[in-house]
Amino acid sequence: MKAEKLNPSVKMAVILVGAVALSFQYYITVNVTVFLGFMLMLVFFSNAKKKSILALLLPAFLAALGLFFMGLYYARGNSLSAESMESVSNLPYAVRAAASANLLTALQLATRLLAFAGMGIFFGLTTDGERLVFSLMHQCRLSPKFAYGTLAAVNLLPNMVKEYGQVRTAFEMRGIHVGPVSAKVIFTMLVNSIRWSESVAMAMESKGFCSEEPRTFHYVLHVKWYDILFAVIVLGAIIGGTLILTGIPGSI
Amino acid sequence: MQQNNFQVDGSAALEMEDVIFRFYENGKKNILDHASLTVREGTLTVLMGSSGCGKSTLAAVAAGLYPENGGFLLQGSIRLFGKDLKELNPRTRAEYLSVMFQNPDLQFCMATPEKELYFCMENMAVPPEEMKQRVTDTAARFGLESFLTRPLHTLSGGEKQMVSLACLYVVGSRMIILDEAFANIDGEAAKKIFTLLMKMKEQGSTILAIDHRLDLWLEAADEIVILTDGAKVLERGLNRENLEEAREVFRQEGLFFPGEAGKRYNNVKETEEGGQYGESTTCKEENLPAVSFDAVTIFSEVQKRFGREIPSGKKLVENTSFDIPAGTITALLGSSGSGKTTSFLALMKKHPYTGTIRMFGEDIRKKKPEELYRNAGFVFQNPANQFVTQKVEDEVTCGLRIWNPEWTDEDIQREAERLLTAFGLESKRRLSPYMLSQGQQRRLAVLSALSGGQKLLLLDEPTYGQDDRSTEGIMRELLKKKEADGLTVVMITHDRELAERFADRILVLEDRKIRERGM
């Protein structure tokens, strides 16, 4: 059993509902469990490469760290300035109490972000884009026009990246300095994008793509028992865990 | 009733009668101006005409892609195999007619040839259980097996066009229009596709080929039709037997008469240079080659690791040495993907290499990029990628200002005026550069690439997306500049005839070596 086999729409719905559920609780335990749970699933029940997991985890940890420090210094009602943090042990009790309260907030925010990232990385590394779009078409009634339009656009990405580099080179050779975001480069790329949209639309229609006629499908994705099981386990853990911890006073 | 004017003929695949089509509802210019055309079933018809005469638009209108995707059809009737086009939707239209387009990069929706074939069959509601077998058969027929599951963006232009044809085959259209489908692929690939196309014709397919070169089609064509402005038929009923009679029409419309490549070159020399061609130019006195490669090796890819660039991928050019003398026009030939453009980029310090590259005698490693750009201008395959302003005039003044910071506004204005006039763009000065035709865009790109008085011009595929007349216009301009200012031109092209017509020397990139080829 591999996570790649899960129905992409179900996977997506579980993660979206899970994210909303996580947003209304502040238990570090739940957040960490979700993060670790998804990481374990990635490592043991998927074909994701360790290297790609790390490549996505790194920016996630950086963002979590950013949020952590923000929570630590600027949690509501207990703001601390950076200077007063320098030697915590010498500070009066009130400040230390505030610091520990802030630490809790900081951890709550940072771990929640990690829980989101765990789900996001899990989804990203186990879901083929094409299967996702097909599944949205079959399970969520996304119209084929939007489905294939999206796929065509995403498949242009390599061309887009190549062209983007070329435009920047062309500008430099004309003696124009281009910064990381240049409206001029974006303009040229938009010119290309609009031309491309017309050409690709014409090519697709010329090959018989038509939203008025029924189409057949080479393969259709279905919702299977293991999709339901996945949904029950994940959402059960998040919602159930939250409810249990609510019943235990003092839990974090 | 319009219908009464139709010839009642069951064997017509496409009938267009008195069609008026324009892009702007209230504009004055009709792209198709009372255009009429009939193509008989089972024939190969070749449609020729100068760029901007409306032949591509005609194809798109015939296939119902316009006005669906732009423009206004004001009048006229179009029938596909006897059926009124208005009553067909994209799917039913595709049963009768589909189009193969010029740009191989913009014809696909899916990621691999295999998936694209499935997509096409799904469009035509082929039963799913038949699909797999059909893909296998089609792949064998069109020779796609070796790259069936490779990402489309990694295929060569020729391979992509072959996939395109295979797609039209599985769609099963009774008629196929090829809209300059061979314009950007090399001759070898075009011949392969042509052979398979002819097999489809034998089995009853009707083919309408739009092309600015006749050579490939001449032997097999049942009819050659020449269009003029507004896509009106100027000459029809031509074939290989009576083509000679139309020689004058070809000349007058600026079209390529088959087998005339050599003669053209002489004409240019006589008319433009008055026989002075071949005299030594100012630059040659310095005796330094404009470009010289000394034991240069270039890899296809570069990996960045810890800030250092490590070459990877395959070797495109290996241990190659050659010189390009200053004040000459040199063509660089070679099949697509062989590394011609990459070699140009290496010369501009935009791609790493080993060995030594010199520009006007100086090692480019010791030069700052800005110094190189001051000496050499680059015109890309798609000139629209190098415009930096939104007005033709600004495009020129902007270049002049960058390269000549000491000039006053008046100087710049005067020089811009002179350049625009010299390149025949003065009437377009207030337009957006993107409003220009492909030929004019390239001329503007050349003009702005040389606005700093650059002595070397690198041209990447100057024929891309335009007809012979516009290409020739630019080449004449460059010949003049070569004679007058000693400009050195190096152009990448897959068009052997263009190279033979205009280049003093021809280099060929083959088996990872760049060598001179005898003229």
Place this chain on the structure above:
Amino acid sequence: MNWKLKDILMIAICAVLFGVVYLGCTNVGGMISSVLTPLGMGSLAYEPFYGIYFMAAAFAVYVIRKPGAGLIAEILAAIIETLMGNFFGPIIILSGLVQGLGFEAIIALKKYKKYDRMTMIEGAILCSVFTMIYNLIVSGYNKIAIPVLIIMMIVRLISAVVFDVFVTMGLAKGLVKAGLLKGYRISGVVEEDAAE
């Protein structure tokens, strides 16, 4: 709603483009962020680029001028960003929905008739406000001190107005002038603007 395949492709391809630009910016944001993190302001580093995040929707709204354009464009852009890979995965779709609603609400209020600069500014502001509310709930910003949130909000608003109003409108008008948007509703209107 009558969407042509070409319109969908136009928005989708532009969304891919803005996605590429935004991804490039988040790299820059990440670098700034690592400097600001020890000061507790790491999360602020992404705010200057927030406007690029709504650009696909702003552009679609301004060019296509049909009901639903903002919402559809934003969801499409979010799906595309999910496909292009980022560590939030499909959760991006939630924020896409919220952003799209911001623009859509303002334009719906004006009955899909007014598309002047003021409308776009209001759209950008509402978009920023909506996403801040989203952050308060989903990212837990409700636990952060209000002055910090105000600073974030100000940076976000400036970014939204710069990118989604001035840059977007400038780009779109340039495209109209270049004759590239002739099939879209924006074309007739901007030419009138230019004539004034």
